[in-house]
Amino acid sequence: MSKLAEFKRLEAQLAEQLAALNSLKNDAELKREIEFETKLRALLDEYGLGLKAVINILDPGRASTPLPARKTQRRERTVKVYKNPHTNEVVETKGGNKKVLNAWQAEYGAAAVKSWIQ
Template identity: 30%
Template sequence: MTKLSEIFKANQRIDMECEAVTRLIQDDEVVRSINFLRKLDTLAATYDYTVKEIVMLLDADEFATETATSANAKADVPVYVARTSRKFQPKRYQSPYTGEILETASAKHKTLKTWQSIYGVAEVETWRI
């Protein structure tokens, strides 16, 4: 009898899920999204692209292109890798008193800290070139 009750409970869950899916399918926003995805698939097939490639083209700032080659590959294959961070640009300072040029990628540079303690942070920032 317990297996029979499990079947009835499972059948009830399936009916509830079917009702939920039916409500979702009838939602206007879902219908528009499905139509958009169908049109996107058709467009991608027309121009020999995949949907993933189209998304990468539209959101190019999020992806960097690298070329991967292997011993078995006959041609270069583009590989898309998400960018993790931008490389920090070093700052350059030139002391008007000594003419010394300082290039640093960190605010903890010994000479920069010395200049800031002697002349002040605001003054040293005006020396940036």
């Protein structure tokens, strides 16, 4: 895209955003919300309260609602030792996805390899 085309595209976007901003500035609902927020913040400052304190006053049951429990960390996997009775080769692994174990399972069968756990 040429610089001129990009400039014109950005200029058009800016004009659209300025038009939307001007229409919002004249919106009565927005003016009411801004006035409410201003008065609320002034009132909070006057009494020295924060938003959390006001929420606790207005909805005390919400404060006593327990937070969801944190997930506990997974326990560490235990090391399993497999010993091939045919070759006396020993493999130690924390998971079952090991190249040597997969080869053994292909050759001897998964049930046989599971029986080799020491």
